[in-house]
Amino acid sequence: xxxxxxxxxxxxxxxxxxxxxxxxxxxxxxxxxxxxxxxxxxxxxxxxxxxxxxxxxxxxxxxxxxxxxxxxxxxxxxxxxxxxxxxxxxxxxxxxxxxxxxxxxxxxxxxxxxxxxxxxxxxxxxxxxxxxxxxxxxxxxxxxxxxxxxxxxxxxxxxxxxxxxxxxxxxxxxxxxxxxxxxxx
Amino acid sequence: xxxxxxxxxxxxxxxxxxxxxxxxxxxxxxxxxxxxxxxxxxxxxxxxxxxxxxxxxxxxxxxxxxxxxxxxxxxxxxxxxxxxxxxxxxxxxxxxxxxxxxxxxxxxxxxxxxxxxxxxxxxxxxxxxxxxxxxxxxxxxxxxxxxxxxxxxxxxxxxxxxxxxxxxxxxxxxxxxxxxxxxxxxxxxxxxxxxxxxxxxxxxxxxxxxxxxxxxx
Numbered sequence: 001x002x003x004x005x006x007x008x009x010x011x012x013x014x015x016x017x018x019x020x021x022x023x024x025x026x027x028x029x030x031x032x033x034x035x036x037x038x039x040x041x042x043x044x045x046x047x048x049x050x051x052x053x054x055x056x057x058x059x060x061x062x063x064x065x066x067x068x069x070x071x072x073x074x075x076x077x078x079x080x081x082x083x084x085x086x087x088x089x090x091x092x093x094x095x096x097x098x099x100x101x102x103x104x105x106x107x108x109x110x111x112x113x114x115x116x117x118x119x120x121x122x123x124x125x126x127x128x129x130x131x132x133x134x135x136x137x138x139x140x141x142x143x144x145x146x147x148x149x150x151x152x153x154x155x156x157x158x159x160x161x162x163x164x165x166x167x168x169x170x171x172x173x174x175x176x177x178x179x180x181x182x183x184x185x
Numbered sequence: 186x187x188x189x190x191x192x193x194x195x196x197x198x199x200x201x202x203x204x205x206x207x208x209x210x211x212x213x214x215x216x217x218x219x220x221x222x223x224x225x226x227x228x229x230x231x232x233x234x235x236x237x238x239x240x241x242x243x244x245x246x247x248x249x250x251x252x253x254x255x256x257x258x259x260x261x262x263x264x265x266x267x268x269x270x271x272x273x274x275x276x277x278x279x280x281x282x283x284x285x286x287x288x289x290x291x292x293x294x295x296x297x298x299x300x301x302x303x304x305x306x307x308x309x310x311x312x313x314x315x316x317x318x319x320x321x322x323x324x325x326x327x328x329x330x331x332x333x334x335x336x337x338x339x340x341x342x343x344x345x346x347x348x349x350x351x352x353x354x355x356x357x358x359x360x361x362x363x364x365x366x367x368x369x370x371x372x373x374x375x376x377x378x379x380x381x382x383x384x385x386x387x388x389x390x391x392x393x394x395x396x397x398x399x400x401x402x
Contacts, residue, residue: 032242074234126231144201
């Protein structure tokens with residue numbers, strides 16, 4: 001298992017010296033997870049593996065643009081994988097959020113070292129909070145992120161009233177906010 | 186932080202990339218103007234990363250790794266992409282909106298309604314989008330929506346039966362009849378995104394269509 005800091009260090013090593021060993025470590029961690037994530041959306045193993053490989057290739061090419069003060073490595077890689085999946089499987093009929101756009105939406109502050117430590121720490125907390133969410137809440141959030149479905153479509157598919165899906169989302173995000181803000185004091 | 190943030194389920198749809206162009210534009214303008222919405226989208230991004238980290242591992246053989254490593258030969262790590270130069274535009278228009286404002290975009294006075302409108306071009310026909318500008322004290326004619334409506338205030342403010350909305354605020358279409366009035370101060374400038382009515386086809390569709398247009402269905 002890679003920590004947020006280790007993953008960010010590996011990406012930095014690729015950016016600094018085209019470090020193939022660092023790439024291999026990232027590949028071993030992320031390729032199987034990206035493949036599984038893409039298969040959840042209904043893709044077959046072969047197509048999902050292609051998306052995983054293309055995603056990691058883009059991680060290599062774009063390593064210098066990764067800004068650890070703005071996003072965790074996993075968030076950045078998730079965004080690349082998501083766009084690659086739309087590219088390769090759906091052949092994009094919908095304008096997609098570009099990686100840079102999406103990350104630019106987050107924060108406008110200048111890059112600084114303190115901020116990247118904070119980003120990595122917050123990310124570690126978010127990971128821990130996932131374990132506290134109910135199976136029902138997780139199912140809805142996972143569908144949104146992994147299957148590109150809006151909450152309305154999720155409600156239809158799961159045969160649930162829209163209000164139930166909304167309240168699961170709000171409870172899960174409320175829990176996230178509460179825990180993070182308590183720690184921030 | 187503004188008083189009216191987009192509902193969290195809509196921020197989730199946005200962060201997950203599931204929204205159609207029109208609603209995605211409305212949410213991105215809101216996120217650009219509202220620190221609270223920005224923080225939530227940021228956290229949602231972390232949540233997505235955490236889900237990926239916690240994902241089970243599908244088998245990826247060494248062969249795939251070797252194949253990928255071979256493709257890296259001669260493939261340079263690209264130089265850091267410079268932040269794209271800020272797109273020029275009016276001060277009240279946040280960057281995600283500026284891309285939709287072309288040389289041909291200008292305010293058109295709607296004499297009937299007593300407001301100015303600047304229609305925006307969306308690539309996706311499921312929604313239409315416009316900027317509206319209302320002088321203080323002026324209102325939109327009373328209207329009712331048949332589909333989803335998303336409003337983001339960018340300058341000034343307005344008040345309707347459901348409350349007061351200031352710059353950065355987000356409003357999801359009221360189901361009720363409403364009659365927004367611009368607040369005192371600067372003219373109110375807002376982005377409005379409306380779902381296009383579904384066009385039914387076929388003999389029954391043609392019969393129903395006028396009813397859909399009048400909002401009876």
